Amino acid sequence: MSVADDGKGAPFALTWKTGLVVAAVIIAVQALALHIEGHPAICTCGYVKLWHGVVVSSENSQHISDWYTPSHIIHGFLFYALSRWLFPKRSIWFRLAFVLLIEGGWEILENSPFIINRYREGTISLDYYGDSIINSVSDTLAMMLGFVMARWLPIWLVVAIAIFFEIGTGYMIRDNLTLNVIMLLHPFEAIKQWQSAIPK
Template identity: 60%
Template sequence: MHRSYTPHLVTAAVIALSALYLLWIGRVPWCECGYVKLWHGETMSSENSQHISDWYTPSHIIHGLLFYAGLWLVARRLSFGWRLTIATVIECAWEIIENSDAIIERYRAVTISLDYYGDSVLNTVADVLAMILGFWLARVLPVWVSVALVIFFEVLTAWVIRDGLVLNVLMLLWPLEGVMEWQSGG
């Protein structure tokens, strides 16, 4: 049986090209603190989004779960590998947009992320890999478990850091003063 590795190679190339682009536009390779941590749990810190994983990693796993569901609905005739490639292109495009000066300034202006200056390239690649994990989980888990994971991650991050995927998108697109007050502990 012949198995094509082309989608996997394209997926890896998309991730590598995205990382190179982020380096080219001046994003730091890893935390300027001089060390790399597997987990950084303090969101109100200049080291947030600089290490391998943090409280925003669950939102990237959710991206993978949602991308799998969406691509299953609209492109289920494509192989898993090619759907993963499409999801990776979308995730990498978001990471590039998220790390643009315009979006960084928007985050700083309308959210509680006053010390946010963009993700390190290491964190960006780890975020993409977290999306891939979510995509793979959605493939092997029952739908109800995928839905439960989305709800669990959103409730967990809202409870622990007063943020999450839904709140992040809401505050980026349509900032609400009440939400900002709640997020800042008011």
């Protein structure tokens, strides 16, 4: 690890204790914003599962992890690279706070009526009404995991894991981070039809 990567003595450097507090506050604000938006704390089914693997289901994006969790780990990979490029002399905790603001902001926006309706109109997610708070927070924690992995693992391994996740989820559920972005920005009917054939 280089001195630049550690960021000791740099302006706006954060200690690990302060960094943890800032991270916790950002995640708490995210959860509060989702609560204000009207999202349930947990699945309205009344229970919490560690894993829910049925994509075409009203319980998708309602539990702790699902087939979209790898996408959020990839977010962490990408955000680590972005934060290191933008803030090479800042501490790792400063960079983590920065990426948490991005991820948390996206989670709030993603669960707004505008984006929810965009998903429902342009994709096969007809039963999607937004994430539960526990799922959204878990997505952010998955991003943090990816961020930590990107910091400590060799670049070739991070790239290999990202490719594996994209190909694996693409094969299993006909969706992944790449397709999700494409269908959100510019839905293609051919992709939508292909995705609609996902095994129930």
